[in-house]
Amino acid sequence: MSDKTNAVKQRNERYNKYVNTVTPKTSMTKALLHSFLIGGLTCIIGQAIGDILAYSVPSLSKDMVANITSMILVTVAILFTGLGFYDVIARQGGAGSFLPITGFANAMASASMEFKTEGLIFGTSAKLFTIVGPVIVNGIVWSTLAGLINLWILGMY
């Protein structure tokens, strides 16, 4: 019995190795370049919105400008998701469109659109965080850890 399972295991390993050699890989340089361009463009647009806001309404505090800028970016990202542009951009952008705040907005908006058909409670409300759930959970866990480290270890000195 163990002989047979060993043979199967070896066959599987051999096959997986072979599959790895023939499977086309994403080109690293191309992916990096694309995500740098798209991510950078998002950041430039964000910076531009912030600067325009700061110049046009000088009474706004720095924090307030940052908040409004994020809100505008999120709104535009959700709008693009609804109109069906965002996934087209993201197919090129990769991590460049996934990492900024717009990626988070897209993940939530797409889930809420997708599960709308199951109703407001069991559809949209229940499934809203299906994609971003891990982000939130990990965000809370790791920021708590960082905070504790800051409090106990760095705070002593």
Added chain:
Amino acid sequence: MFSFKHTKPESMSKDNVSVVPPPTNFSSRKRVMRFYNTPRIIGRMSVVGEKESKGPLGKYFAKCETDDKMGEKTFERAEIRMFDTAVRGAVRDSGLDIKDVDLLISGDLLNQMTTSSYAARDIGVPHIGVYGACSTMTESLLVAASFVDSGYFSNVLCATCSHFATAERQFRFPLEYGCQRPPYAQWTVTGAAASIVSTNNADTERFPKIVMAIPGMITDFGTNDLNNMGAAMAPAAMDTMCTLFTQTGFCESDFDLVVTGDLGKLGSDILRDLMRERGMKLGQNYIDCGNMIYDVKQKCYQGGSGCACSATIFNSFILDKLVKGEYKRVAYLATGALMSTQSCYQGETIPCISHAVVVESPFGGECE
């Protein structure tokens, strides 16, 4: 009357069945079902979405739905509607009435096979649901042919469907979610197809006949990448194909066409390699539906997948050519990956299956 001549095989003897073969030995178990009464495929219908209709085989499909939702409220309803169109279209094509159909054998990709059961609710025909993932069409043809061959029923409908939007939601991410597909991913075909298998008599003699079928064996070579279906399914196709070439008495060159379901470009290349390793060279007569259905320009990476991928091509392009006699003998092996998203996240590998049916043209089936 039966133009298909064969000596009666000893496949029915029980002692062959009880032997459990080692996993790499293909020839020890007799797996070929031969249909001596040659059931005929008398009606066919294929419905596809817009993207498929713009592919290289677009002009062969019977109907194209330009709207993804087809005027329905949800994608699931749209899929049901597409299924219904295919079933009724096949019945119309065969010249029968829906009352003459004895049985509907169908399946689809969604959980609990809601699409085919919900559609069957309105069709009003006894229904048997089969699940073979993307191999559902061959599975239902196999079951239908054995029912018809043994004389239980005279007209059996086989149908299947898949929809890009519903499959994406079930197996991957929401539609508008901006994620990058790996270059080895495949695109689920939107479409539905149906065919009618009927008894062989004077009226149906001019239609293509099902002469053999091979039930697949679950084959798992230890891949667990949810996106790389081609690599997961190629061993299953290899297993059934080896059986086909070693046990039926036909070799590669006896078939005008050997069609696999939805291995895609990568999967069919792997299959060619696997077959070459076993000393069987697949030549020009081997094609893969997933590889054919989309154009390279349509950015579907490795090609199409899903139940409808091979089913629509079989029920349009391939059966057309068989009816005209341009192809004499076609082996149709659809492959299916029988995983769920849970099993994949739990680290299980992907078990795959491939059923085969051999269909012959009514003209000159006896050629050796």
